[in-house]
Amino acid sequence: MTPPAGRERSFRLVALGDSITVGVGDTVGPDAVHGPGWAAHLATVLGAETFTNLATEGARSRDVVGPQLDAALALRPHLATVLVGGNDVLRSDFDPRHTLADLHRSVDELCRAGADVLLVLLPVIGLFELGPRLVRRVMRRRVASINAAVEEVAASAPGRVVVVDAARAIAPAGPRAWHIDRVHPSPTGHRALALAAAAALSADPAAVGPAPGFENGVMDATASVTNTTPFSAAEARGQLPDAPEPPSVAERLVWLLRAGLPWCVRRGRDFLPGLLRAVVHDLRAERALTPGVLRPRVSRPTRSAAAWRR
Template structure:
């Protein structure tokens, strides 16, 4: 029975962040679980933390094409919605160009739309509303690019809703071990017409104890927040202010026309 060459590209979700409290090196996460279940002849994870959609057109995409994959697994776009220069039209065009390069004969490309980022539900309602709109726009861009290139799409919101609150990692940004496995199961369903699973997805580990969670937050979560607060928080604040200003202008234009 033939077995596929599986390549994963994208961001920290593809890399496997959130699949436990260990460091992700590409050997954990939804893409790794999918590859193992497919009995991949070769599995190459090229993802990197912080990757934006425009970053795919470089080392990741070139190496992916060189590997001559049968299956390509992608998550990208989450880092774009966290930036002040987020542009869903540019994201769609860039994704479309990337997937057109990958979508050769015999290559199946699978991507994932993202769910509402749980972290922002802990912040003021105005921030959460802006980020929810951005996620909606991103998912529209992902679906538009996918439709144009024949890329298979997993609905991330549906996966998380079915898996429940336990699908979120401690940071409320990445999937938990359960969430990663739920995405992998959805990926296997999408590629089944071409490649059948030859092994089950392993069960998620026992959830980390309170002490392990505290260790992760102290050693990983807090330093990440400190590093990103220098650019992420100002940019989110800028995005909120920009969208609130645009809403006000829209209301004033509507009132003027009336």
């Protein structure tokens, strides 16, 4: 995981995105050199001398392609991480085409500026997994549309793009991977995502330009990355700040009353009308289906978090 010779003192990493990258749900102490959040932990594992977290809470894709992208390009990073879309799917005006266009521009400009890009596939939002079946289906479809946009952007990017599946990265941690709000990763989840990202980048984390076998934005499936640095998950985990114990039942209850319910009320004013329209649209579509014709199903990503084709 050591950056190539000549870059040890100048390896720059920037992070773009929303509250997950800000580090909501994570807890760190003074031993966290770069602060909280999975991207900060990734910077620690990669040995980045300079880490700048440009993510903001509540950010949507338009915020990434706007002020965050401008600031990132000015920093001339070797590696940029982009995780966005979670707030887009929670809005009544959600349109995956807008997110796709924003991601295309962001990734293309970062690549043309000489940066490698790490994109993250969204996991399903656990909070809505507690809701009725129709709500779960709508939210899963929205998340799946964001992930399809991520895959499309990665496939056509003019440089090296690595895709990480957040759901698979943190799944081994089970329920401990999630913060109380079931929207953000917990300290354990943030660290698991950082390690998965580090494993994906272990071949050459600070390389600028296309990876071996990457020609004109397409990865040659027959090519092999030969100049790799062995990645040790145990060694990388030892570099991360310790994760605290999960909150007690009493602490969860206090959080729910002080922060959880107020957040649901604030966000619900905008989100619920759009969600209800989406559910009604689903019901009408089901009734319009021809008998015997199967409804398309939203499938979960099946690629391993460490098996990259880009």
